[in-house]
Amino acid sequence: MTAPTADLPLDLPDAQLPGVLGAALTGLYTGEPRLPARPGGREAGLAALRAWTGAGYRERNHLSGNVSRLSMYLRHGMIGIREVAAHARHVLRGRERDEFLRQLTWGEFFRLVLRQEGARVLDNLEEPKYPARWTDALPDDVRAARTGLPCVDAWVTHLIRDGWLHNHERLWFAAYLIHWRGVHWRAGYAFFREHLLDGDIASNALSWQWVASTFSNKPYFMNQENVERFSGGRWCRDCTARCPFRGSYEELEARLFSGRLPEEAPTPRNAGASRRAAPAAEVGAAPIQPTGPTSPRVVWVHGDGLSVTDPALSACPDAPALFVFDRPFLSGTPIAFPRLAFMYQGVRDIAAARRAPTHARVGAVAGELAAFARAHGAAELHVTRNFTPEFTRILEGVRAAHPDLRVVVHEPERLTSYDGQVRRFFGFWKKVEREVLQGAPSPDAPRRGHR
Numbered sequence: 001m002t003a004p005t006a007d008l009p010l011d012l013p014d015a016q017l018p019g020v021l022g023a024a025l026t027g028l029y030t031g032e033p034r035l036p037a038r039p040g041g042r043e044a045g046l047a048a049l050r051a052w053t054g055a056g057y058r059e060r061n062h063l064s065g066n067v068s069r070l071s072m073y074l075r076h077g078m079i080g081i082r083e084v085a086a087h088a089r090h091v092l093r094g095r096e097r098d099e100f101l102r103q104l105t106w107g108e109f110f111r112l113v114l115r116q117e118g119a120r121v122l123d124n125l126e127e128p129k130y131p132a133r134w135t136d137a138l139p140d141d142v143r144a145a146r147t148g149l150p151c152v153d154a155w156v157t158h159l160i161r162d163g164w165l166h167n168h169e170r171l172w173f174a175a176y177l178i179h180w181r182g183v184h185w186r187a188g189y190a191f192f193r194e195h196l197l198d199g200d201i202a203s204n205a206l207s208w209q210w211v212a213s214t215f216s217n218k219p220y221f222m223n224q225e226n227v228e229r230f231s232g233g234r235w236c237r238d239c240t241a242r243c244p245f246r247g248s249y250e251e252l253e254a255r256l257f258s259g260r261l262p263e264e265a266p267t268p269r270n271a272g273a274s275r276r277a278a279p280a281a282e283v284g285a286a287p288i289q290p291t292g293p294t295s296p297r298v299v300w301v302h303g304d305g306l307s308v309t310d311p312a313l314s315a316c317p318d319a320p321a322l323f324v325f326d327r328p329f330l331s332g333t334p335i336a337f338p339r340l341a342f343m344y345q346g347v348r349d350i351a352a353a354r355r356a357p358t359h360a361r362v363g364a365v366a367g368e369l370a371a372f373a374r375a376h377g378a379a380e381l382h383v384t385r386n387f388t389p390e391f392t393r394i395l396e397g398v399r400a401a402h403p404d405l406r407v408v409v410h411e412p413e414r415l416t417s418y419d420g421q422v423r424r425f426f427g428f429w430k431k432v433e434r435e436v437l438q439g440a441p442s443p444d445a446p447r448r449g450h451r
C-alpha cells in the first residue's frame with residue numbers, strides 16, 4: 001500500500017486555486033487550470049438558490065427560459081433536493097411549480113435506476129429500437145467545435161466554456177451525435193462527463209440512453225424548426241450551412257432510422273430481469289450500526305456530499321473528516337479542471353463551517369481512508385451512501401486495508417420514499433406524484449410532455 005499523501009491546504013483563495021490545485025492534480029485533468037464558470041460550495045449554491053425566482057419557468061424548453069441552473073450544486077450535494085423542492089414550492093405557483101417539481105423528480109428517478117442497475121447503466125440497458133450501427137470514437141471535428149454547423153459548434157463551445165448546457169441543447173447535441181453522426185452514446189456520455197460541472201453517472205448515462213432508445217421506447221430526435229423555435233432563431237437566422245436537421249419529422253425518421261419507428265415499442269416485460277440479481281451498489285454484509293456516540297470516528301466526504309449538511313457529517317460534528325481526489329480513477333478518466341476546482345470549493349466551505357478538522361488529499365481513496373482512520377485511532381468510518389460503482393469498490397478496499405474499522409453508512413436525502421423497481425419515468429411519476437407535489441396536485445398538473 002502506498003504511503004498517505006500530504007494534505008492539500010483548504011484555505012486557498014480563488015485567485016491561487018488554479019495554480020496550487022493545478023500543480024497538485026497534475027495528470028488528473030484535461031485543459032488548462034481555471035476557475036469554474038460558477039463558484040462551487042454550499043454558500044454559492046445557497047446564494048444561487050435564493051436568487052432564483054422561478055418566474056417564467058413555464059418557458060423552460062426555450063433556451064431563454066428561466067431554468068434554475070442549480071444542477072451542479074444538486075449533483076455534488078452542495079444544496080439538498082428537499083431544500084430546492086421547498087424553495088420551489090415557496091416561489092412558484094400552479095403548473096409552473098408542478099412542472100419544476102416533476103423535473104426535479106427526473107434526477108431522483110435516474111439515481112434509483114442507478115441504484116437498481118449499478119455499472120450496467122454504462123451498457124445498453126435495452127436493444128436500440130432501430131437498426132443502429134454506431135462507431136465508438138467522438139469525431140475530432142465535434143470535439144474541436146469545427147463541424148461547420150453553427151448550432152452544434154456553439155453547443156460544444158458552451159459545454160467546454162461553461163461546464164453547463166440547457167437541457168434542450170443537451171438533447172439536440174446527443175441526437176446529433178448518435179443519430180446524424182452514428183456515434184455510440186457512450187462517447188457522448190464521456191465527453192459530457194469530462195466537461196459538465198453537474199456530470200453525474202446516473203443523469204448523464206441514462207439521458208444519453210434515453211436519446212439513443214436503449215432506455216426509452218423510441219429514439220429522440222429533432223428537426224431544424226424545433227432548434228430554431230426553442231433557440232429563438234439565434235443560429236438559424238444567418239446560417240449558410242447545409243442544414244442536416246431540415247425536413248419534416250417523417251422525412252427525418254425515414255432518413256435516420258431506415259424507415260418508420262415502432263409506434264410505441266412495448267417495454268420488454270422482463271427486460272433486464274436476469275441481470276437484476278442483486279442491487280449492484282449495495283455495500284457488503286458487514287454490520288453498519290454505530291457503536292455509540294463516543295466511539296472514535298472519522299468521516300469520509302465524497303463528491304456527492306460536499307456540504308456540511310451531508311448526513312454523515314451532520315451525525316459526526318466532532319469527527320475529523322477526509323475528502324480524497326481519487327488519483328487512480330482520475331488518471332484513467334481525467335475530467336476538465338473547472339469541476340475539480342468546483343469540488344475543492346465545496347470541501348473548502350465544509351472546512352470553514354465545521355468545528356472539527358476537515359482534510360483533503362490526492363491519492364487512492366481506500367488506502368487514504370484506512371491510513372486516516374488509523375492515524376486518528378478511529379473505530380468507525382462514517383459515510384453517506386451513493387449509488388456509484390466506485391462507492392462499493394472503495395468501501396471494499398477500506399475493509400481489506402483496515403478490517404477492524406467499522407463502516408457506518410448513512411442514507412442520502414431523498415425526494416420520495418418510493419423503494420420499488422423503476423423502469424420508465426412515467427410509471428415512477430404516477431407512483432410519487434402526490435408525494436412530490438405534497439398531496440395537493442393541481443387538477444391540470446402536467447402528465448406527459450417534453451423532458
Ligand SMILES: Cc1cc2nc3c(=O)[nH]c(=O)nc-3n(C[C@H](O)[C@H](O)[C@H](O)COP(=O)(O)OP(=O)(O)OC[C@H]3O[C@@H](n4cnc5c(N)ncnc54)[C@H](O)[C@@H]3O)c2cc1C
Nearest residue numbers: 067068069070071104106107167170198199200203204207
Ligand atoms: C444527454 C443529457 C445528459 C445529461 N447529463 C446530466 C448530468 O450529467 N447531470 C445532471 O444533473 N443532469 C443531466 N442532464 C439533465 C438536464 O439536462 C439537467 O439536469 C438540466 O439541464 C440542468 O439545468 P437546470 O439546473 O437549470 O435544470 P432545471 O430545469 O432548473 O431543473 C432543476 C433540477 O432538476 C433536475 N433535472 C431537471 N431536468 C432533469 C433531467 N431531464 N434529468 C435529470 N435531472 C433533471 C436537475 O437536478 C436540475 O438542476 C442531462 C440531459 C441530457 C439530455
